Amino acid sequence: MSEAELFVVCKNCGSEVSMYVTECPYCGQRVRKRAPKLERGAEPDAVPRRRRRSLPRLRRDEIPGIAPETRPYATIAIVVAALGTTLAWVGGLTISDLGAIVGPIGHDWWRLPAYAFVHTNAGSLFATLVATGLFGMHLERRFGSGAVLAIFLLGATAGGALTVALSVYPAIGANGGALALLTAWVVDDRHELGGRPGRRGDGGDHRSDDLAVQALTTARPGRKSICTRHSCTNGLSIDREPPGRLEPALR
Incomplete structure (x- = not known):
């Protein structure tokens, strides 16, 4: 998207305003009915959530001096x-x-x-x-x-x-x-x-x-x-x- 496409001109005051707003922030004139939808590639990809790893149960004699996790x-x-x-x-x-x-x-x-x-x-x-x-x-x-x-x-x-x-x-x-x-x-x-x-x-x-x-x-x-x-x-x-x-x- 070119730089010119990022702004629109307010017909009332002539100011350049963002194309993603519906009203001119300077004079309050309505510049469009609704804001355009964002393109899919415009926003950064969401960081995938890491799955929390859980340790397996401690086995017998796996760590010297620590008893294994068993049911009594x-x-x-x-x-x-x-x-x-x-x-x-x-x-x-x-x-x-x-x-x-x-x-x-x-x-x-x-x-x-x-x-x-x-x-x-x-x-x-x-x-x-x-x-x-x-x-x-x-x-x-x-x-x-x-x-x-x-x-x-x-x-x-x-x-x-x-x-x-x-x-x-x-x-x-x-x-x-x-x-x-x-x-x-x-x-x-x-x-x-x-x-x-x-x-x-x-x-x-x-x-x-x-x-x-x-x-x-x-x-x-x-x-x-x-x-x-x-x-x-x-x-x-x-x-x-x-x-x-x-x-x-x-x-």
Whole structure:
């Protein structure tokens, strides 16, 4: 388009005005009915919008020291099983029917891990399931679902066996299994950090671990089983060990 075609002359005042306006800016005389349409090539091409790239999920062992992004299926299953058992108790089933250890078990060995899913107290249910979900999720991201199930069931079974051996009844609640997950997380945390200064692994700050243990051991006041106290003592003793003394046991 030539320069002459960019302007029109106002018939009223004789001024040159842009061809893309409908009224003269000097005298207000109407110079055309409507402004012409812009040609397609006149305006610059629009910059294409860049599509925001999203990073794929982190795979196992892709970055050393960073756990992969996986769903904690085993932890979810444990929590759902405990909630389902509690709902069954609310529905009318007795704790003995659900697997609680209320006396000598005889040949009912299935009660040793099963009692951990029976709860009759809202405070105990909340404390143990929060601890199980928190530490189980972290452990499952690092070691997988099988490790979390094994640690929880072994901890619960050991607590149930100790309860039967010492004749401390009844035994209900996931305190033993949750403390087993907590202890496994503490050992792994101390081993991973290696006692580096300024980190939690150097023994400088144990308040979060102590709060978790205290919540698990005081969730059922007046009815703490000997297995819970024994597990708590073991967990705290491992937590207080310096990293150098833990490494031989982990090899």
